[in-house]
Amino acid sequence: MPNTQLPILYTFRRCPYAMRARMAIYYSGIKVEIREILLKDKPKQMLEVSSKGTVPVLLKSNGEVVAESREVIMWALKQYDPDNWYAGLCQDQQGEIQFLINRNDNDFKPWLDRYKYSVGYPEHSQEHYRKNAEVYLFDLNSRLSRSKYLIGDAMSVADIAIFPFIRQFAFVDKAWFDQAPYTYLGDWLNKLLKSELFSAIMDKYDCWHQGDVITVFPIDTG
Secondary structure (H helix, E strand, C coil), rough: CCCCCEEEEEEEECHHHHHHHHHHHHCCCCEEEECEEEEECCCCHHHHHHCCCCCEEEEECCEECCCCCHHHHHHHHCCCCCCCCCCCCHHHHHHHHHHHHHHHHHHHHHHHHHHCCHHHHCCCCCHHHHHHHHHHHHHHHHHCCCCCCCCCCCCCHHHHHHHHHHHHHHHHCCCHHHHHCCCHHHHHHHHHHCCCHHHHHCCCCCCCCCCCCCCCCCCCCC
16 A cells, blocks of 8 residues: 555545545645546556545545545544534434435435436436435425524535535536525525535546646645
8 A cells, every 4th residue: 555645535526425525625624635537547546445446535644545425524524623514513413414414325316316317217207306306305495494504504514415416416407406496405505506615626637647746635725
């Protein structure tokens, strides 16, 4: 396993799992070496670190590998969580966060994939997949009608873990989403889309190749 001064993050800019990992890393102020990859041409160095072949993959400075986005998020927040996105919340709130993210990852995401790539799932119409995905959207919208964010009036890890997937859903058919009865969810989405946090993690990087000069994330704008 290679030794490195900085942790190494293998990522793909548009992947929602990688997005939420980068958001947590940016928020925590951790510096990593970022390696942008192509999913259709994964570098052997990444596959040697994690044979799963999915992003994000984090290679820590001590050689340990973190190959799940939720684990990358929690690793980052354990380093520094200045606004109490997780650690500072009560046990009930933490349980609620895990419940919401579980529903996103296990229930909503499969319907999102079928909605976005409906051509590959000819068993049902695109509208059928969208209606099934909307069960989760309805619940989120109801929650956001009572608070500014998913867990109260302050941002938490639930928001950044779920936001990239709602973004992906909305942009499958943005005209439909904008007129759908999800006013509070739409406002929440737009707020995060316009945030400094999202802007900072969507910088474009050249695809990484062995021997390239190290690229540090986040970019130091100081």
